[in-house]
Amino acid sequence: MHTLDELLAESPVFAGLEPDQLEFIAGCAQNVAFEQGRRLFREDDPADTFYLVRRGRVALSTHVSARGDVTIETIEPGEIVGWSWLFPPYTWHFDARAVEDVGAVAFDGACLRGKCEADHALGYELMRRFAQVMIDRLQHTRMLLLDVYGHASRS
Amino acid sequence: MVTLPAAEAPARGAMTPEPYRVAARTQETADTRTLVLEPLGAPVLPAAGQFNMLYAFGIGEVPISTSGDPALEGPLVHTIRAVGAVTEALCASEPGAVIGVRGPFGTSWPLAEAEGADLVIVAGGIGLAPLRPAVYHALAHRDAYGAFCLLVGARTPGDLLYSQELEGWRGRFDAEVGVTVDSAVGEWRGRVGVVSRLIPDAAFDPGSAVALVVGPEIMMTFTARALLERGIPKERIYLSMERNMRCGLGHCGHCQLGPMLICRDGPVFRYDEIEALMEVREL
Numbered sequence A: 001m002h003t004l005d006e007l008l009a010e011s012p013v014f015a016g017l018e019p020d021q022l023e024f025i026a027g028c029a030q031n032v033a034f035e036q037g038r039r040l041f042r043e044d045d046p047a048d049t050f051y052l053v054r055r056g057r058v059a060l061s062t063h064v065s066a067r068g069d070v071t072i073e074t075i076e077p078g079e080i081v082g083w084s085w086l087f088p089p090y091t092w093h094f095d096a097r098a099v100e101d102v103g104a105v106a107f108d109g110a111c112l113r114g115k116c117e118a119d120h121a122l123g124y125e126l127m128r129r130f131a132q133v134m135i136d137r138l139q140h141t142r143m144l145l146l147d148v149y150g151h152a153s154r155s
Numbered sequence B: 001m002v003t004l005p006a007a008e009a010p011a012r013g014a015m016t017p018e019p020y021r022v023a024a025r026t027q028e029t030a031d032t033r034t035l036v037l038e039p040l041g042a043p044v045l046p047a048a049g050q051f052n053m054l055y056a057f058g059i060g061e062v063p064i065s066t067s068g069d070p071a072l073e074g075p076l077v078h079t080i081r082a083v084g085a086v087t088e089a090l091c092a093s094e095p096g097a098v099i100g101v102r103g104p105f106g107t108s109w110p111l112a113e114a115e116g117a118d119l120v121i122v123a124g125g126i127g128l129a130p131l132r133p134a135v136y137h138a139l140a141h142r143d144a145y146g147a148f149c150l151l152v153g154a155r156t157p158g159d160l161l162y163s164q165e166l167e168g169w170r171g172r173f174d175a176e177v178g179v180t181v182d183s184a185v186g187e188w189r190g191r192v193g194v195v196s197r198l199i200p201d202a203a204f205d206p207g208s209a210v211a212l213v214v215g216p217e218i219m220m221t222f223t224a225r226a227l228l229e230r231g232i233p234k235e236r237i238y239l240s241m242e243r244n245m246r247c248g249l250g251h252c253g254h255c256q257l258g259p260m261l262i263c264r265d266g267p268v269f270r271y272d273e274i275e276a277l278m279e280v281r282e283l
Helices: A004-010 A019-026 A109-118 A120-145 B085-091 B125-140 B163-170 B217-230 B271-278
Strands: A029-034 A039-041 A049-055 A058-064 A068-075 A095-098 A102-108 B018-029 B032-039 B051-056 B060-065 B076-081 B098-105 B119-124 B148-154 B176-181 B210-214 B237-240 B268-270
Touching (some): A004 A019, A004 A102, A019 A120, A102 A109, A109 A120, B032 B098, B119 B125, B119 B217, B125 B237, B163 B176, B210 B217, B217 B271
Parallel strands (some): B210 B237
Antiparallel strands (some): A029 A102, A039 A095, A049 A102, A058 A068, B018 B032
16 A cells, blocks of 8 residues: 555656655645546636546547537546646636546645745746646647648558 | 669569459548459569559559558558549549559568567558558567567547457557547547657567657657657667659659668668658758
8 A cells, every 4th residue: 555655756747756745745635536437627617636647548628619529638647637727827728537437646736836835946846847747748739730640641 | 972772673563564453442441442452463472561553544653552461472452542643543443443563662671680579560640551561470470579569640530540450459468559549539538649659658678679660751750759768779760751752663763862762772761771861851
């Protein structure tokens, strides 16, 4: 049986943080589970939580009229769902749904923002790590925007 | 100064198309068909990775990689996406129709050299077609290789080639098959994202793995970067390149890429041989 801070230490986004920092972050976290098909959050709802996926798959989607819900990305174990909790107006930009049964660690965004304000070293470290997550997602999104298969003639 | 090997033309069927009859036609996706072509003369046996020039009589000729089992002598199998006049005519060919075939041409996948190593095959879109012969070979000689990873990307679930075969390969206990699409609607429960995202978690040893990659050129560039980040050296990454191939023999120069002629020196290249040329925008 792992404690929450031990679980966090094994995840790529929190690996390498000091034990006291992990314990600090774990104070804002709890284990959660979502059955297949359950929604983690909905577009425009308040973004007061984010998730570290431990098992299962989460789909980020948005509703497009005449097309329905379009999945734009899936989040896999070890990856983070959500960064809207970091920036005003703290509302979600997409829907998130459990494609499979999902186990995750849920973080209280307001709690963590408060701890980052109180401990700027921790705040900087978290911002740096979330910036990396955002850059990775941005690069993947740019690659998707190229629509490489739509214009390919490869046979 | 690069010294190029002398062109090695096939003994027959090099300049004059040989007649082949369409024995079967399968719809793979909305715009893609697979043709099974029976020779009306002597059969040829293309190696995995090679291509033929397919001639729609009176319309024109296009280079299409073989996509059938390289161990089976007899019918040729080609998967064709309708993107222009010739490919549209080929895709519209009914069983019984006759088309012309020249070839096979070009270099092949290094399947013998890769024996003993983990095999990582990364396909984007219709790039799975030129890789399918390598998949057939590797799975038929499974003991000759270490881990086997097939990573496939497509635009949408409806654009996935050979979906029934993919399911079959995925069901094997000795193969890892990862599939992702760029976007999805409806009941798709698989991954959504670019194919290069599958590479960090794929189960292979970068210290020994050999990677075979086909897809649009930009996809191959991103994929090669992700493979390099995983630790596979450039010398063990192979790409299949595409240019405007006309003669197939290295004579006409239409498919020139720097000092290379893709039809003769390729289409399969080691990444370290081709990387610098891929970065030249004027090429």
